[in-house]
Amino acid sequence: MSFPSPTTIYHNNPSPIIDPTQQHLSATGRIVLVTGGGTAIGKATVEAFAKAKADHIFLVGRRLNLLTEVEEKLSETYPQTKFHAIQTDITQENEVESLFQEINKIGFLDILVANAGYLPEPGKIAATETSEWWKGYEINVLGTYLLAKYFINQSQAPRGKPVFIGVNTGANHLGPAAGPMSGYLTSKLATASVVEFFQAEYPNIKAFNVSPGMVQTDMSAKANVKGYAIHDSPSLMANFAVWLAGPDSDFLNGRFLWANWDVGELIAAKDKIAANPEQLRVNFGGWQENYAKLK
Numbered sequence: 001m002s003f004p005s006p007t008t009i010y011h012n013n014p015s016p017i018i019d020p021t022q023q024h025l026s027a028t029g030r031i032v033l034v035t036g037g038g039t040a041i042g043k044a045t046v047e048a049f050a051k052a053k054a055d056h057i058f059l060v061g062r063r064l065n066l067l068t069e070v071e072e073k074l075s076e077t078y079p080q081t082k083f084h085a086i087q088t089d090i091t092q093e094n095e096v097e098s099l100f101q102e103i104n105k106i107g108f109l110d111i112l113v114a115n116a117g118y119l120p121e122p123g124k125i126a127a128t129e130t131s132e133w134w135k136g137y138e139i140n141v142l143g144t145y146l147l148a149k150y151f152i153n154q155s156q157a158p159r160g161k162p163v164f165i166g167v168n169t170g171a172n173h174l175g176p177a178a179g180p181m182s183g184y185l186t187s188k189l190a191t192a193s194v195v196e197f198f199q200a201e202y203p204n205i206k207a208f209n210v211s212p213g214m215v216q217t218d219m220s221a222k223a224n225v226k227g228y229a230i231h232d233s234p235s236l237m238a239n240f241a242v243w244l245a246g247p248d249s250d251f252l253n254g255r256f257l258w259a260n261w262d263v264g265e266l267i268a269a270k271d272k273i274a275a276n277p278e279q280l281r282v283n284f285g286g287w288q289e290n291y292a293k294l295k
Contacts, residue, residue: 038066
C-alpha cells in the first residue's frame with residue numbers, strides 16, 4: 001500500500017540533498033540530544049549528527065547497555081564528536097531536570113530529537129489493560145512535554161535558533177483504519193499537538209513533527225502491521241532530522257512532515273506552503289475557515 005504524499009517523489013532511503021556531511025548542514029559547535037538513542041531510528045540519528053560533526057551528542061534511554069554500546073562504537077568512528085550515554089526515564093521530571101543540568105554544564109542544548117516512544121499492546125479498548133494503555137500517554141505525551149519544558153527553560157543562553165524535532169507516526173493519518181491501537185495513536189496525536197503548541201508559544205524555536213516512515217523497529221514488530229511494506233531506512237529519518245536542523249527548513253516550522261517526502265520539491269513549493277498556515281498541520285483541515293464563514 002502506498003501513502004498519499006504532497007511530493008511526487010517518495011523516498012524509502014535518504015536522498016543526496018539531506019546528506020549530513022554537506023558543509024551547509026554542519027552541526028559543528030552544536031550540542032545535540034537524541035532520546036531513544038540506543039536502537040534503530042535513534043541510533044541512526046545519533047550517527048547522522050556525528051557525520052554532521054556535532055561537538056557533543058547526548059544519547060539517552062532506559063537501557064544503558066544499548067546506549068553504551070552505541071557510544072563506544074561511534075566514538076571510534078567519529079572521534080571529533082564527544083558522545084554522552086545517560087540512562088534517563090523521560091516520564092520522571094527529576095531525571096529530565098538532572099539530564100538538562102548535565103548538558104548545560106557544557107553549554108546550551110541546540111538540537112533535541114524526541115525519538116523515544118511507546119506502543120501499548122494493541123487491542124480493542126475493552127480488552128486492554130488500563131495501565132498498559134495509559135503508558136503510551138506517560139511516555140509519548142508526558143515525556144515530550146517534560147523535554148519541551150526543560151528545553152525552553154535552559155540555564156544557558158541560546159546560540160542561534162534552537163531546534164526541537166518530535167518523531168511521530170504517519171499512522172495518525174489513518175486513525176482506526178490502522179488497527180486497534182488506540183493507546184498508541186491517540187497518544188501520538190496528542191504528542192503532535194504538544195509540539196505544535198510548543199512552537200506557537202515560543203516562536204524563537206524551530207519545532208517539527210515528523211513521521212519516520214515504515215521502519216523495522218521493535219514497535220513496528222509489536223504492532224504487527226499488515227498490508228504495509230516495512231522497507232524505509234532508519235537513516236531516512238536520521239538524515240532528515242539533520243536537514244531540519246539546518247538553515248533551509250524555516251518555512252516548514254511547526255508543520256507535520258514525513259521523512260519520505262522529497263526535500264527538493266518541498267523547497268520548490270515553499271512560497272505556497274508559507275501562504276497556507278493550516279497546511280501540514282494536526283488540526284482539522286478547513287475547519288477554521290468553514291467556522292469563520294458562519295459568522
